[in-house]
Every structure is written in C-alpha cells, then in structure tokens.
Amino acid sequence: MTTSDATSGDDALDIAVTETDVVPVALGDRAYDIQIGAGLLDFAGDDIAAVLARPRTLIVTDENVAKLHLDTLAGSLSMADIAFDTVVLPPGEATKSFDHLRQLCGRMLDAGLERHDAVIAFGGGVIGDITGFAAAIVRRGMRFIQIPTTLLAQVDSSVGGKTGINTAHGKNLIGAFHQPALVLADTEVLDTLPERELKAGYAEVLKYALLGDAAFFHWLRAHGPALLAGDGDARRHAIAVSCRMKAAIVAADERESGRRALLNLGHTFGHALEAALGYDGTLLHGEAVAIGMAQAFRFSERLGLCPTGAAAEVAAHLRAVGLPTGLKELHNRLPSAEQLTAIMHQDKKAEGGKLVFVLARGIGEAFISHDVAEADVAAFLQEELARP
Ligand code: NAD
Ligand code: GLY
Numbered sequence: 273m274t275t276s277d278a279t280s281g282d283d284a285l286d287i288a289v290t291e292t293d294v295v296p297v298a299l300g301d302r303a304y305d306i307q308i309g310a311g312l313l314d315f316a317g318d319d320i321a322a323v324l325a326r327p328r329t330l331i332v333t334d335e336n337v338a339k340l341h342l343d344t345l346a347g348s349l350s351m352a353d354i355a356f357d358t359v360v361l362p363p364g365e366a367t368k369s370f371d372h373l374r375q376l377c378g379r380m381l382d383a384g385l386e387r388h389d390a391v392i393a394f395g396g397g398v399i400g401d402i403t404g405f406a407a408a409i410v411r412r413g414m415r416f417i418q419i420p421t422t423l424l425a426q427v428d429s430s431v432g433g434k435t436g437i438n439t440a441h442g443k444n445l446i447g448a449f450h451q452p453a454l455v456l457a458d459t460e461v462l463d464t465l466p467e468r469e470l471k472a473g474y475a476e477v478l479k480y481a482l483l484g485d486a487a488f489f490h491w492l493r494a495h496g497p498a499l500l501a502g503d504g505d506a507r508r509h510a511i512a513v514s515c516r517m518k519a520a521i522v523a524a525d526e527r528e529s530g531r532r533a534l535l536n537l538g539h540t541f542g543h544a545l546e547a548a549l550g551y552d553g554t555l556l557h558g559e560a561v562a563i564g565m566a567q568a569f570r571f572s573e574r575l576g577l578c579p580t581g582a583a584a585e586v587a588a589h590l591r592a593v594g595l596p597t598g599l600k601e602l603h604n605r606l607p608s609a610e611q612l613t614a615i616m617h618q619d620k621k622a623e624g625g626k627l628v629f630v631l632a633r634g635i636g637e638a639f640i641s642h643d644v645a646e647a648d649v650a651a652f653l654q655e656e657l658a659r660p
Contacts, residue, residue, distance in 0.1 A: 317352025404435030423473025472558025486636030538564030
C-alpha cells in the first residue's frame with residue numbers, strides 16, 4: 273500500500289510519499305491490521321476515524337512521548353475532526369500498577385467514553401499494557417488502538433492482545449487477553465528513542481529470526497546495523513517481518529496453549545536475571561532477553577540438541593550490535609545457580625512445577641521443551657556464572 277501526502281495546486285512542492293506495510297492479524301471477528309511505515313502519525317487521524325464508532329477518543333501516553341510526539345498525533349486527530357482528551361502518565365515500569373490503573377479507569381469514565389468508543393495507547397510497552405488492560409475492564413471491555421513508539425512495542429507488545437500490570441508478586445501477573453482494533457507503527461518516532469532502548473527492542477526483532485526464520489537472521493546480520501543507525505526501509509522491513517511472524521503465531525494460538533510460547537525464546541533465562549536483580553534497571557528487558565537467547569543456544573548445544581557453532585554465531589551478532597551475551601558484568605550481583613533455578617520456578621512460564629524452556633535445533637528452529645532435567649539447568653548456570 274502507498275500513502276501519499278500531496279497538496280494540490282501550483283504550490284504543491286512538498287510531496288511526501290511513503291510506503292506502508294499492512295500486516296493482518298487473522299482473529300475472526302477480532303481481526304485487525306498492523307500498519308507500518310514512516311510518518312504514519314501525520315495521517316493517523318483518518319485511519320483512527322475509520323475504526324471509531326463516533327469521532328471521540330482518549331489518548332493515553334507517558335511524559336516522554338507526550339513531549340516529543342503528542343502534538344503530531346493531536347494535530348492529525350484534529351484534522352480528522354476527532355475530539356479527544358489526554359491522560360499523561362509517568363514513564364517507566366512502575367506505572368504498570370494498580371494505583372495508575374485505578375486512576376486511568378477513572379479518567380476513562382470521567383471522559384464519558386462509552387462501551388463502543390476506543391482509547392488510544394500511545395507509547396511503549398508500559399503504556400500499551402496498562403491501557404489495553406484498562407480497555408479490557410472498563411465498561412466490561414472497550415476497544416483500543418495501539419500506536420507503539422518503541423521498537424519493542426512495535427514488534428512485540430502492541431501485537432497479540434496481552435495486556436496487564438505488575439504487582440509485588442511479579443511482572444504481568446494481573447491482566448487479560450484483549451486485542452486492539454488497529455496498530456499503527458510509525459518507524460519515524462523511533463528516531464527519538466534512546467539508543468539503549470532501540471537496541472533492547474532489536475533483541476526482540478532478532479528473537480523472531482532465531483526462533484523461526486534463518487533467512488531473516490542472515491538479513492539482520494547484513495542490515496541490522498543500518499536499521500539501528502536509522503535506515504527507514506530497513507526498519508520497516510524488519511518490523512513487518514517480525515509482526516508477520518507474531519501475527520501468524522497469535523492467530524494459531526491466541527491464548528498461549530502451545531505454539532505462542534515460542535515467543536518466549538530467551539525469556540526463561542532472561543526473566544530470572546531481571547528478577548534476581550530486582551528489576552532495578554541494571555538490565556532492560558530486551559538486554560535480559562539478549563543474554564537469555566545466547567544462553568538458550570549455548571544450553572541447546574550443551575544438551576546436544578543443536579550443532580556446535582550456532583551459539584557462537586548468535587553471540588557474535590549480539591556483540592556486533594552492542595547487546596550483552598553473558599553474565600560477565602553481573603557476576604558479583606547474581607545469586608547462586610541454585611537460587612537462579614529457584615527464581616525460574618516462580619516464573620509464570622513454569623508449568624506443574626516443571627520448567628519450560630524454548631530451545632533450538634539450529635538458528636530459526638526453536639521448540640518448546642517441558643522435560644529439561646533440573647540438574648542440567650543448575651550445571652549449565654554454574655558454568656555460565658563461571659564464564660570469564
Ligand atoms: P517503555 O514503555 O517503558 O518505554 C521505554 C522508554 O522509552 C520510556 O522511558 C518511554 O517514555 C520512552 N519512549 C517511548 N517511546 C519513545 C520515543 N519514541 N522517543 C523517546 N522516548 C520514548 O518500555 P518498552 O520497552 O516499550 O516496553 C516494556 C514493557 O512492555 C514491559 O512492561 C513489558 O512487560 C511489556 N511487554 C509486553 C508484551 C506484551 O505482549 N504485552 C511483550 C513484551 C513486553
Ligand atoms: N511477548 C510474548 C507474547 O506476546 O506472547
């Protein structure tokens with residue numbers, strides 16, 4: 273699809289034509305499209321108007337995104353004659369709390385939104401998760417639109433309908449499956465994202481390649497650095513490939529009774545690290561996933577499941593783009609191998625007391641394993657903690 277922004281008349285000098293990829297998520301009566309392209313925010317009003325029951329909405333965003341991009345979204349809603357209120361939440365993981373959820377639900381009701389109205393989640397995964405959850409419960413389920421503004425949110429959290437908040441018991445333990453009505457991923461908003469956040473999002477892009485698409489891994493090796501440096505076409509292509517894979521997996525297994533768990537490649541190890549560090553920001557989620565994916569491949573090799581060399585290839589690419597691959601810098605901050613294994617057991621991915629791992633038979637060939645011996649995990653982690 274091509275979207276063009278052209279003014280008619282003699283002074284039509286400023287013509288911008290941008291390519292937009294459209295990825296459908298085939299979920300029957302809850303199907304929706306993911307649009308991916310540069311500058312989509314400028315045209316968002318028309319696309320949003322098409323899914324609204326009436327020209328009225330509420331934008332939920334965070335302070336950082338509001339400062340940088342709210343005017344553009346607000347302008348395009350106004351151009352489409354859509355009335356809106358705005359809720360600006362503090363940035364950061366702590367916003368995914370009961371307190372902020374209560375406030376947000378109150379603001380949605382104050383704004384007079386009805387069941388068939390839709391709210392807009394405009395931000396990273398934090399804003400998407402809490403707004404989606406509020407939409408799932410206010411008036412027993414309202415519609416919502418995702419306008420993800422981080423790379424992680426564009427390739428992962430805005431797609432597939434997982435929504436929720438954190439509690440003292442852990443991350444994302446209270447939530448709902450609630451699909452958005454539309455996802456608009458503007459690759460240009462990534463220009464303002466801090467480099468560290470961009471790289472953390474790249475880990476989730478790489479996840480798709482490693483779990484199911486070896487050709488995409490080769491493409492990322494060639495084009496990943498350009499994508500990170502700001503190449504718009506490389507970004508659009510990588511986001512579209514990632515979303516296509518996620519859309520196919522979600523369409524086949526919306527509620528994660530099987531295949532969707534493949535999306536947790538690197539997460540069993542990664543979450544244990546984040547939890548062991550008390551989610552203190554030492555590691556961004558994507559950085560923990562990067563280490564976790566490197567470990568999943570090393571572990572697969574150690575178990576004889578994956579040919580020798582694949583883990584080194586994965587780690588080499590992670591290092592080439594500036595992502596971590598091991599526990600080196602964290603050594604004196606991590607607990608013992610036994611304690612890390614115990615943390616894994618508390619994870620919501622443990623089933624019936626057994627640890628669930630996503631392992632690999634090679635690059636692009638991940639599978640879900642329910643029968644890894646505890647002793648093998650502990651021995652592997654021991655080895656990882658001792659790696660120079
Ligand atoms: P985030 O939402 O905290 O955003 C990261 C930082 O970037 C924030 O400070 C934010 O204000 C800032 N930011 C966002 N967009 C920006 C932009 N364009 N320019 C400048 N700054 C910008 O973090 P995230 O990495 O997007 O998301 C992490 C969250 O996503 C976690 O809570 C995680 O649990 C959740 N998540 C959910 C799913 C899902 O399927 N629902 C999947 C993966 C992760
Ligand atoms: N981020 C994993 C999933 O959506 O299932």
